Structures are given as structure tokens and as C-alpha cells.
Amino acid sequence: MSVKEDDINEGRRRFMMSGALVVSFSLFPGVKAMAQEVIADEGAAVHVAKATETLAGSLKTNPFLDAWIKIDAAGKVTVYTGKVELGTGVRTALLQIAAEELDMAPSLITFLTADTGASPDEGLTAGSHTIADSGSALLNAAAQVRGLLVDAAAKRFGVGSSVLKAHNAIITAPDGRTMTYGEAVGAAGLHRMASPESPLKDPATFAMIGTSLPRLDIPGKMTGGPSYVQDMSMPDMLHARVVLPPAYDAKLLRTNTPDILKMPGVVNVIRNGSMLAVVAKGEWQAVLAQRALAAGSQWSAGRALPDPATVHRDLKQIATEHIEIANTHGATRTAGKTLSASSTKRYMLHGSIGPSCSIAQFKDGNMTVWTHSQGVYPLRDGLAEMLSLPKENVRCIHVEGSGCYGHNGADDVAAHAALIARELTGQPVRVQWMREQEHTWDHFTPAMVTEVSASLDASGSIVGWNYALWSSSHNERIVNAGRLVPATMLEKPFVSAPSVPMVQPEGGGDRNAIPLYTFPNLHVMNNFSPTMPLHTSAMRSLGAHMNVFTIETFMDELSAAAGADPVAFRLKHMEDPRAREVIQLAAAKFGWPRAPRNPNHGVGFAFGKYKNLMAYVAMAVEISVVPETGQVILERAEVAVDAGQIVNPDGIRNQIEGGVIQSASWTLYEELKFDKERIRSFDWSSYPILRFSAVPRSLNVHLINRPGAAFLGAAEASMGPTAGALGNALFDATGKRLRDMPLGGDSLRRQIDV
Incomplete structure (x- = not known):
């Protein structure tokens, strides 16, 4: 060849x-x-x-x-x-x-x-x-x-x-x-x-x-050994902390640099436009200096943020690109009943447990960066452009980071480290963001709106399906220097590449918007907003979390209208034999159908094939609800998975279990707090996540191995089905069809009180 x-x-x-x-x-x-x-x-x-x-x-x-x-x-x-x-x-x-x-x-x-x-x-x-x-x-x-x-x-x-x-x-x-x-x-x-x-x-x-x-990575993590880039230490390493603007587009007006330079251990204060950092010999010295530098700096007002009360209405207005991703027309059958539903999801943040961190060293005209970026080559290219260096003079080496699925601050802190290291030739410089920076300067997962309508014929079969979604970009990964937050703050700022939708079959906000079920008439529209009121980018599963939630909760509504069992109704509309097998396996392991439930106790079922390309996941869950608080307890989950040829069974179980827990946190509790001035979710009290006390009481993953078959990715496959199953179980437990995430907590408590 x-x-x-x-x-x-x-x-x-x-x-x-x-x-x-x-x-x-x-x-x-x-x-x-x-x-x-x-x-x-x-x-x-x-x-x-x-x-x-x-x-x-x-x-x-x-x-x-x-x-x-x-x-x-x-x-x-x-x-x-x-x-x-x-x-x-x-x-x-x-x-x-x-x-x-x-x-x-x-x-x-x-x-x-x-x-x-x-x-x-x-x-x-x-x-x-x-x-x-x-x-x-x-x-x-x-x-x-x-x-x-x-x-x-x-x-x-x-x-x-x-x-x-x-x-x-x-x-x-x-x-x-x-x-x-x-x-x-x-x-x-x-x-x-x-x-x-x-x-x-x-x-x-x-x-x-x-x-x-x-x-291979577990022993160090379990024993507290050095496992992450946050743990790295190098000879003669300096520590840096950055001061970030209080709001988007705020400009640095003045600083108290002379005072900071007098502080113990401080080596330098580096400013380039509105990019501001302090460098010290010790990490705690850098933290103290950063606090003083932040307190003594003055900024312009910056731009206003959207009104959180109208964000979903506004999203429909700014979504100016209308992309038809499915349009099939089969034999027309008389519709006896038509149902419709609209659902929403709010902005969420990654909430990485360890704040983003990077080490950089500029020596002999070469920049080396140790980073927990998910894409060292795209990052290398962005850094080379930002630093005006040939690509071959920039090297990015991956070191695992503490906690993240998606585009958090890893690339941005690497850019900070590179900019600072360039000013301190020869010495390695470690930069770690503070917790409030990790939260407030995150690349959030976008808010979404979905609308669906479907018609049933006299036999209880779906004869028409219309679906539409509205969202901004779910993928602002590094394709140029302007996608790096520090690069936009320089005296000569870089401009981000335009925001564009991801194409099917992978999709972005429209990932999994096309159901795997068979309908004779199907129409799906992706309404994409190239304008992003907040910084957004990739979060685990992208739009699949919301789209599968909408599809699977609506399938339950349709099954009820047809007088059919939810599992039997799904099988009636499913031709893919592997999908049918996981649906049947999950139902069998759960013991579906269950007897009538008591108030505030319910069960739910959902299915999804991630991106319609990767692993198949079906699951049944059992929940209980505490009406006084809105807490939802996931009592039991039985999950069936077909990921083709299985490489490491425990590895797949780990990812499915972790996905169920993370998706439960998103679906039930998580939402970004902000107002027209700034982001208000800056710590764990202002952005609560699922607590250890609320993790599933019983969670069993059942694998279907297919030796010799293609590998199918499974790490993100349980996010959507978990959301759908929880939505259906909540209806079963409360009689309330909840369509606006987050579904639990105060929102659920208020619904129950009505």
C-alpha cells in the first residue's frame, strides 16, 4: 500500500x-x-x-x-x-x-x-x-x-x-x-x-x-500516593496563582503590584493586559499573595449575564440556526390520540473535585506543559498559536487530573502556566486555580429546551413523532488560541473561533435526539444558537442526557395513553435485536412489572443506545421520596449493558455505576446559580451535588458480552437512561410528571405541596 x-x-x-x-x-x-x-x-x-x-x-x-x-x-x-x-x-x-x-x-x-x-x-x-x-x-x-x-x-x-x-x-x-x-x-x-x-x-x-x-491507577489513589498533576513536584519549581476577572469581559484597570512584591516569598507579579498572576517560592505564599492582589485590583464592570428567570425563553430567540436532522415519511395511519410535552434543563457546571492544575517550563526556546487536558494535541496547537511558537517547540504531556468528564479548566490553566513560565525562563512553574475560579470560569453545560409530540393509532402504535430542541454549543474545545480563556485577556487578545454545531450521527446538543425506536413518520429539528450567553462546552454525554430523558419519559406517557406496560410498549416499537435483548434483560433482572406502589415510592424504566452508535443501556430503578425535603433516594437499580466485546468487565461496571450516580446528581439536584451580574455558584454550598448519603442503596450492572464483536464505548452510555428512568419513577411515586430539571430537592417539594 x-x-x-x-x-x-x-x-x-x-x-x-x-x-x-x-x-x-x-x-x-x-x-x-x-x-x-x-x-x-x-x-x-x-x-x-x-x-x-x-x-x-x-x-x-x-x-x-x-x-x-x-x-x-x-x-x-x-x-x-x-x-x-x-x-x-x-x-x-x-x-x-x-x-x-x-x-x-x-x-x-x-x-x-x-x-x-x-x-x-x-x-x-x-x-x-x-x-x-x-x-x-x-x-x-x-x-x-x-x-x-x-x-x-x-x-x-x-x-x-x-x-x-x-x-x-x-x-x-x-x-x-x-x-x-x-x-x-x-x-x-x-x-x-x-x-x-x-x-x-x-x-x-x-x-x-x-x-x-x-x-493500574487505583493503588496510588487508594493509598494517598502521588497520582495526579496536582501532586507533581519538580526541582526548583515555583508556584503561581492567577487573578481572574469578576465578570465576563471585565478589564483590569489597576493593581497593587508594588505591595504584593514586598510579600514573603513573592518572586514576580505578571500582567499582560487583563491576565494577572503572582509567582512565589511556596504554594501558600502564592495563595496569600493572590488574595491580596485580587483585593487590591480594580476592574471595569464587564458584560451583563442573561436573566435566569427567562433563560429558556431567550434561548428560543437566539437559536438562529435550524437544522433538520431527521425526516422520514412512511405510510400514513389514522391518529386516534396526540400527546405533547415540553421539558427544560438549566446550566450546570463540571464541579471538578480537584481545581485545574498545570506545570510549564520554558527552556531553550521550548515550552513543555504537564496537563490533565483531554486533548494534548489540540492544546499544543492552541498554545503554539498563543505563544507565537512553532508547534514542534511546544510539548504537552498528559498527567491525570483529579476529577472531570468534559471540558473543564484544564486547557485554560495550562495556558496560564505557559504564559507565566515564558516570563521565568528555565524554571518550572506550577499553577492551580482556586475553587471559586474552577466554578465560576468553568465551561458550563448549556441550558436546553425540548418539545415533543406524537400520535397513536387505534392499536396503540406510534404513527407520528415530532421532536425539536433548542440549545447553544456543547463543544467549544480548543481549535484555536481564542478558545483558551487567558488568551482572550491578553493586551493583544485572541478571538475564539466561531461556534458551530456538531454534525450527526455524533451530534452535540442533538446527540441522541433521533430515537432508536421505529416510527413510520419521524421529524427532528435541532435549533442551534451560535451565541452563548455563558461560557459553555462539553460535559459528559453532551445533549444525550436531556434528549434521552425527554424521549424516555414521553415513551412512558404514550404507553399509559395506549394502556400498555412501559416495557412491552418499548419492545413493540423496537426492531434492533440487541436493543430488545438489553431491555428484556433489565426488566427480567428487576422483576418487571412490579405490583402497585405505595405513595412516595415508585419504579421507572428507560433505554438508550449512546449516540445510536455505542453501547446499549436499559435500566429499571426503584425510588423513594421524602416529601418534606424533596430528597429522592435511589433504592435499587438494575442495569443491562451491551458494549460489544468486553475488555475489562469491572471497568465497564465502574463506568456505568459512576454514570448512574453522576446523572442522578444532575437530574435531581444540580443547577448553576447566576444573576445578571455574575456567576453565584462559587463553592460547594452554592452548587450542591449528590451526597454520599444519597447514593444508590443497590446498583447492579449486568453485562452482555459479544466475543469478537466491535468494541462499543460505554463510559457515557448510562447518563440519559438514568435521567429517563428517574423521571418515570418520580411520576410513579408522586403522580407528578416533572419536566424541568432539576427534578428533586426544593422543586420537587413545592410540586408535592401543590
């Missing part, structure tokens, strides 16, 4: 041939280095060359085998991924995939994650794409590498490849002769394009894929 020169960046690939690269950094004060090795798309568009479009997963954009796997003459095997660990356990699962097809124990493999100086460019770790894209690429790359090594050994031994056995980096012939992977690699040559066909193992022989290998 050959490709044109302009299809593939050979320069970086030639760099990749030069030898294995192990990234090192310190997580302990006073310890010089610790190797970043494992021993044991939603982002910017990417170019796919015609020559690679038939390859598996991310091999389409990174087709050379040695971009993924390197083996040196001594037999050391290093495996790379361009994806990052966000707490989902993918580092462990990806290692399992590579180990399986390389026929090696995981402990023999050095596994490196996203680093713009070493790893393949896989864009963002988002949208439940990691196992589907990077996992598929590693599965096939590892199988092809193993095949090439075995073929090289067969040629040396003068035997057929089929008689050789590979195990733990040693190839053995029937007569006992052996050759190591290190000895074979010279003859095999891994700097070659991947093939569309791979010598994949029979799934029946899998020893690693399908097992619950203990997660």
Missing part, C-alpha cells in the same frame, strides 16, 4: 523510529524523576487519507505500526496510545488489548499515554471513543506486529509461520529453537503502514481481553 507524501506526516514518524521514549517527571518533593510507564470524537476534525480509510479505529489517522508499538533490540516492548486516563480505567483496558494480541503478560509492556512528543495523535479523549477507536487500533496493530515478528522468525527457522508459538516476547519453533521479539524486529521492520487485514486471535482463546485486570 502506498500513500501520497501529503497524506502522511513523515517527519514525526521518522522521529518515532529513533527509539523508545520514556517520559519522566517527579511526583514527590525532592525526588528527581519517576518514569511514566505502566508495568504490570468530539474534537477538531482529522484528516483521513484515502489510503487509510479502510483501517481499524485510529489507524485511519495514524497508520504506521511503530506509532503504536516499538520494540528495541533488547526486546523491550513499548506501546503507545494517544488517549488519556480520566478515571475511566482505559489505561488498563488498552494495555490488556495490546497484551492480548502481542501474546505478552502486561507486566512486560511499557505503556505510555498521550504526549505530543511521543504518542500518536488521537485528538480528544471524549465521546466514549477510547476503546472503540484506540482499542481497535491497538488490537489490530498488535496483531499485525505479532504476525510480522512470527513471519520473520519463520523465515529464519525455515518453517511455516503457523507452526510457531509466540508467548511473552519469545517465539518458539516445534524443535525448541527460540527467537525473541528483539531479535526478530530487525528483520520484521515495524515502520510500515498497517494493513486492512489482521491476524487476530480467536476470541475463544483470549486470556487478557474479557478479564478484570486490576486497574
Whole structure:
């Protein structure tokens, strides 16, 4: 297979041939280095060359085998991924995939994650794409590498490849002769394009894929060991804190810099336009100086925020792009009954447990940034533009961060660190945002409005479905320097790239707006607002949380109107056999249908196939309600999941369980507080989340494994079904059809009192 020169960046690939690269950094004060090795798309568009479009997963954009796997003459095997660990356990699962097809124990493999100086460019770790894209690429790359090594050994031994056995980096012939992977690699040559066909193992022989290998990232987290970028320490490292404006577009008028420079440990106060920071020798010194600098700075008023009381009405007015995403017309059947509903969701914030943090060092004209960004390559490009540096002079190395699914402040704090480090050549600078900055300068998940109407015929079948949604952008990821908050505050500010809707089938605000159910007449409109009254961007599942909530609660309303059981009604309108299987499994495990409930105690059911492309999830829940407080207790949940070939069962269960808990928090309690002047959710008391006392009493995840089937991303798949099931259970418990999130707390208490 050959490709044109302009299809593939050979320069970086030639760099990749030069030898294995192990990234090192310190997580302990006073310890010089610790190797970043494992021993044991939603982002910017990417170019796919015609020559690679038939390859598996991310091999389409990174087709050379040695971009993924390197083996040196001594037999050391290093495996790379361009994806990052966000707490989902993918580092462990990806290692399992590579180990399986390389026929090696995981402990023999050095596994490196996203680093713009070493790893393949896989864009963002988002949208439940990691196992589907990077996992598929590693599965096939590892199988092809193993095949090439075995073929090289067969040629040396003068035997057929089929008689050789590979195990733990040693190839053995029937007569006992052996050759190591290190000895074979010279003859095999891994700097070659991947093939569309791979010598994949029979799934029946899998020893690693399908097992619950203990997660590699858990021991440090459980023991309090250094695990996050927030824990990193480097020799001679300085600490910085930033002062952010009190409101959007506020300009810095004056500061008390002379006073700050006299404070203990303060090294410098850095100002560029309205970007303001203080640098100190110690972290607490930096915190004290930041407080004094913030108190002594004066700002212009900034721009007004929208009225929270009218935000959903206003959203309909500013949504100026009307995009038809589904329009099917089948045989017309007489409608006997038509129902309609409108639902809303408020702005929410990410609420990352650990405030965003980054370390940067500018040395010899090169900027190195340690970051918990979900996309080190897009960030690298944005930083290079902001700093007016060639891309090859900026390196972004991923280090796990403490808590986030989506676009929080990770990229922005990395930009702060880079700007400050540029002024302090040679010294590493650590920047961590304060809690109120993490909350108030977050990229919030957008408010949404949905409207749906549907008609039933005399037999109780849905014969027409009309759906519309209104929302602003769910994806303002880094596509230029203007998407970095500090870059917009400079004396010569950068301007954000225009906000554009994400296209189907992935979608943004319209993700999962097209039901998987079969209706003869279907119409779906996405009303997109290119104007964002508040900073918004990606949050786990994007619009799927709201769209599945609306679809699934409305399916219950329609089933009641048709006089049908909710599960039977869903099956009546579902043709996809895998969807039917998860629906039936969840119902069976729950013991559906249940007997009539007592007041303030109810059950609910919901289904979704994430993005209509990824994992299938169906669930039944049982709840109780405390009328006096509006607290909702999730007594029990039975969840059925089909994610294709399962790599790590515990990993999938972890993500489904975590998704149920997070979605319950969103659906029942979370809403951003703000007024026309500024954001008012600045700490945990002003932005409450689900407490440990309210987590599900019983939560069981039932997996359907499909050996040999494609990997289907599962990390975000339970967000929508959880919302739908809770909405239906609340109706069952209270007799109130609640359509405006959040559904619990004071809002529910007021509804019950009516």
C-alpha cells in the first residue's frame, strides 16, 4: 500500500523510529524523576487519507505500526496510545488489548499515554471513543506486529509461520529453537503502514481481553500516593496563582503590584493586559499573595449575564440556526390520540473535585506543559498559536487530573502556566486555580429546551413523532488560541473561533435526539444558537442526557395513553435485536412489572443506545421520596449493558455505576446559580451535588458480552437512561410528571405541596 507524501506526516514518524521514549517527571518533593510507564470524537476534525480509510479505529489517522508499538533490540516492548486516563480505567483496558494480541503478560509492556512528543495523535479523549477507536487500533496493530515478528522468525527457522508459538516476547519453533521479539524486529521492520487485514486471535482463546485486570491507577489513589498533576513536584519549581476577572469581559484597570512584591516569598507579579498572576517560592505564599492582589485590583464592570428567570425563553430567540436532522415519511395511519410535552434543563457546571492544575517550563526556546487536558494535541496547537511558537517547540504531556468528564479548566490553566513560565525562563512553574475560579470560569453545560409530540393509532402504535430542541454549543474545545480563556485577556487578545454545531450521527446538543425506536413518520429539528450567553462546552454525554430523558419519559406517557406496560410498549416499537435483548434483560433482572406502589415510592424504566452508535443501556430503578425535603433516594437499580466485546468487565461496571450516580446528581439536584451580574455558584454550598448519603442503596450492572464483536464505548452510555428512568419513577411515586430539571430537592417539594 502506498500513500501520497501529503497524506502522511513523515517527519514525526521518522522521529518515532529513533527509539523508545520514556517520559519522566517527579511526583514527590525532592525526588528527581519517576518514569511514566505502566508495568504490570468530539474534537477538531482529522484528516483521513484515502489510503487509510479502510483501517481499524485510529489507524485511519495514524497508520504506521511503530506509532503504536516499538520494540528495541533488547526486546523491550513499548506501546503507545494517544488517549488519556480520566478515571475511566482505559489505561488498563488498552494495555490488556495490546497484551492480548502481542501474546505478552502486561507486566512486560511499557505503556505510555498521550504526549505530543511521543504518542500518536488521537485528538480528544471524549465521546466514549477510547476503546472503540484506540482499542481497535491497538488490537489490530498488535496483531499485525505479532504476525510480522512470527513471519520473520519463520523465515529464519525455515518453517511455516503457523507452526510457531509466540508467548511473552519469545517465539518458539516445534524443535525448541527460540527467537525473541528483539531479535526478530530487525528483520520484521515495524515502520510500515498497517494493513486492512489482521491476524487476530480467536476470541475463544483470549486470556487478557474479557478479564478484570486490576486497574493500574487505583493503588496510588487508594493509598494517598502521588497520582495526579496536582501532586507533581519538580526541582526548583515555583508556584503561581492567577487573578481572574469578576465578570465576563471585565478589564483590569489597576493593581497593587508594588505591595504584593514586598510579600514573603513573592518572586514576580505578571500582567499582560487583563491576565494577572503572582509567582512565589511556596504554594501558600502564592495563595496569600493572590488574595491580596485580587483585593487590591480594580476592574471595569464587564458584560451583563442573561436573566435566569427567562433563560429558556431567550434561548428560543437566539437559536438562529435550524437544522433538520431527521425526516422520514412512511405510510400514513389514522391518529386516534396526540400527546405533547415540553421539558427544560438549566446550566450546570463540571464541579471538578480537584481545581485545574498545570506545570510549564520554558527552556531553550521550548515550552513543555504537564496537563490533565483531554486533548494534548489540540492544546499544543492552541498554545503554539498563543505563544507565537512553532508547534514542534511546544510539548504537552498528559498527567491525570483529579476529577472531570468534559471540558473543564484544564486547557485554560495550562495556558496560564505557559504564559507565566515564558516570563521565568528555565524554571518550572506550577499553577492551580482556586475553587471559586474552577466554578465560576468553568465551561458550563448549556441550558436546553425540548418539545415533543406524537400520535397513536387505534392499536396503540406510534404513527407520528415530532421532536425539536433548542440549545447553544456543547463543544467549544480548543481549535484555536481564542478558545483558551487567558488568551482572550491578553493586551493583544485572541478571538475564539466561531461556534458551530456538531454534525450527526455524533451530534452535540442533538446527540441522541433521533430515537432508536421505529416510527413510520419521524421529524427532528435541532435549533442551534451560535451565541452563548455563558461560557459553555462539553460535559459528559453532551445533549444525550436531556434528549434521552425527554424521549424516555414521553415513551412512558404514550404507553399509559395506549394502556400498555412501559416495557412491552418499548419492545413493540423496537426492531434492533440487541436493543430488545438489553431491555428484556433489565426488566427480567428487576422483576418487571412490579405490583402497585405505595405513595412516595415508585419504579421507572428507560433505554438508550449512546449516540445510536455505542453501547446499549436499559435500566429499571426503584425510588423513594421524602416529601418534606424533596430528597429522592435511589433504592435499587438494575442495569443491562451491551458494549460489544468486553475488555475489562469491572471497568465497564465502574463506568456505568459512576454514570448512574453522576446523572442522578444532575437530574435531581444540580443547577448553576447566576444573576445578571455574575456567576453565584462559587463553592460547594452554592452548587450542591449528590451526597454520599444519597447514593444508590443497590446498583447492579449486568453485562452482555459479544466475543469478537466491535468494541462499543460505554463510559457515557448510562447518563440519559438514568435521567429517563428517574423521571418515570418520580411520576410513579408522586403522580407528578416533572419536566424541568432539576427534578428533586426544593422543586420537587413545592410540586408535592401543590
